[in-house]
Amino acid sequence: MLEVTRLESAYGPAQVLFDIHLAIRAGEVVTLLGRNGMGKTTTVNTVLGLMRPKGGSIRFEGREIAGLPSYKVAQCGIGLVPEGRQIFPTLTVEENLIATAAARFGTPRWTLESVYALFPRLNERRRNLGSQLSGGEQQMLAIGRALMTNPKLLVLDEATEGLAPLIRAEIWQCLATLKSERQAILVIDKNVDALIPLADRHVVVEKGRVAWTGTSAELAADATIKDRFLHV
Template structure:
């Protein structure tokens, strides 16, 4: 579904990615792991065509989604190809209501207001509230719901549970697990190693803009020195 080969990217003269490779098959949940500043969000921006908006550019390698080459395509074209993004920091529309946020970018498909409210009952309770009047957890639910309303073939979650209260984190993980059980392909970035190891099919670790390890949860669990070297602060 998604295949990244030897991706390189830079901000001005500063190289951010040097050699990132990963792939995601249909129905897979794959994590992108690494310490802060190692290139995870830059990789997501490159996938979504957003590097140019923050002064960056792809300098090498390839990104393919199905048969389509994504490098050089506009963000709205990439989104229409079937990639939904839940960005770091949520970025909901603050002046729009919950319901307006959900329908703003909706496309026909399996997701509609009723199915999103079934996934997140709290959003239905708050459907008339503006984005700025939601808690952080409610904003994250809204960001996930908004991305699903685009009917994505691949859902990207950048820092899925960062800064959320434990009960809200548990609810978000339960929803991600439900999406996986229904066959949703997901690229997941999160620091909660225990949760992602229970959930994901495979993990990709990047260090200083390079892919340094790929494997499943059993392999990652068996290598504490690897986790200590690349994932612990």
């Protein structure tokens, strides 16, 4: 579904991605791991068209999308839950969801009703403004908003950052539900122990390069990976 090869990206003269390789198959959950500042969000932003690549290839369902503007990347079927949520604070929950609704690939799987079924709390607060929601509710809304685009690939940047443990558990359960429905997902998060039972494969980034990649079983079996690349 998504194939990233030899990806390079830079902020002006400062190159931050050097040789990123990443692949996600249909129905697969893949994580992008690494310490802060190692290039995870830059990788996502480059794939999503929010940054222009300096080199390399980004193919989605066989189509080269490197360098396309972000709205065209979204139209290909990639939905983003951005770091910091970035919901519309002056719109209601329901207006936030309706604002991104799209059905580009036939009958939509995700509608207001199905998002509310996944997140009943959003249904309860559907008339509240985005600014009136808790952090956990805002994250649910950000996920629901991305799902309303009916993406083929869902990308979550810092899926549970700053959330209370009970809310994090709800988000992980949501992602497990999506995985059971064969939703392809790329997720960035620091909670490695929660990601291991959820994800099929992991990609670890160190200083703008892929330092390690493997399955959940391989990551769980090798404690040195966490010590070398993930622990602060």
